[in-house]
Amino acid sequence: MYDNLGGQAGLPRQQTSAQQPNPFGNVFQGAGPGIIQSGLGAYGERILGSGSEYVQSNISKYFSDPQYYFQVNEQYVRNKLKVILLPFLHRGHWTRIAEQVGGKLSYKPPIYDINAPDLYIPLMAFGTYVVLAGFAMGIHGKFSPEALTLQFSKGLIGWFFQILLLKASVYFLGSGESPLLDIVAYGGYAFVGISISVLARIAWSYSYYGVLIWTCLCMGILLVKTLKRVLFAPARSYDKDTSKYHYFLLCVALAQFPLFFWLGYISV
Incomplete structure (x- = not known):
């Protein structure tokens, strides 16, 4: 009887804690990846953009356009x-x-x-x-x-x-x-x-x-x-x-x- 009641009494408490909704879950699941992706994307574009400008400026300064010399x-x-x-x-x-x-x-x-x-x-x-x-x-x-x-x-x-x-x-x-x-x-x-x-x-x-x-x-x-x-x-x-x-x-x-x-x- 005691085991029976203990089991019955403990079961609802486990189900309640497992099924309790997380008020921040949807926020991090929805907004988190979007913020990280957009932030990394903007940062990556900035790095790639500056790198591309640097390479192009140095190529034009020291090497000019390689295709120019084969026209x-x-x-x-x-x-x-x-x-x-x-x-x-x-x-x-x-x-x-x-x-x-x-x-x-x-x-x-x-x-x-x-x-x-x-x-x-x-x-x-x-x-x-x-x-x-x-x-x-x-x-x-x-x-x-x-x-x-x-x-x-x-x-x-x-x-x-x-x-x-x-x-x-x-x-x-x-x-x-x-x-x-x-x-x-x-x-x-x-x-x-x-x-x-x-x-x-x-x-x-x-x-x-x-x-x-x-x-x-x-x-x-x-x-x-x-x-x-x-x-x-x-x-x-x-x-x-x-x-x-x-x-x-x-x-x-x-x-x-x-x-x-x-x-x-x-x-x-």
Whole structure:
């Protein structure tokens, strides 16, 4: 009887406590996830928004628009190769064509401006240089994956040295920040002449040094003309002493000779 009554007396108390409604339950279940989700969403948008602006600002400052450098066509490539290999025959101006886009000053892409830098020609010329180097090794029976990899690394080091040379000149002369891809493009044009020199060595070894000197001289003229009109123009406007600019331009042109001879040499 006692157990029976105890059980009957305890049962209603357990049911009452279990079924007692929680006045805050619906509030936290309904509003809590919504508040947390909206708060995290706003915070995430703020972080992503600021991060995106930071990345875009740095890309535009140092790298510009990568797609800009590949807006080329067949006519541009043909005319640009003429400028690279025969720069003294270029009768037009050497300055880039500027335009206003969204209230900001920008330059027309290579397809509309022969003086604009591009990355299509440097990359294709670099690939051609590596292929011709491997072909030259194969003709003399010295081809191997290790040798080709070494030549590939040698080309990258030479390109990197060219970039450092141009970047250091721009920085020392105080002409402001230039997009890094501009410097990469200008430095990569050297592989056009180097590839032609390697091809001349394959076709007729006696013509190698003559072609190498010629292409090296043309590259020096191209860099002097381009840098003088494009990269050093802002610095010259604030400095009346232009003698140091001419000396640096001369050093850049003379530096092409050891660079061309080093990259053009293939151990065959």
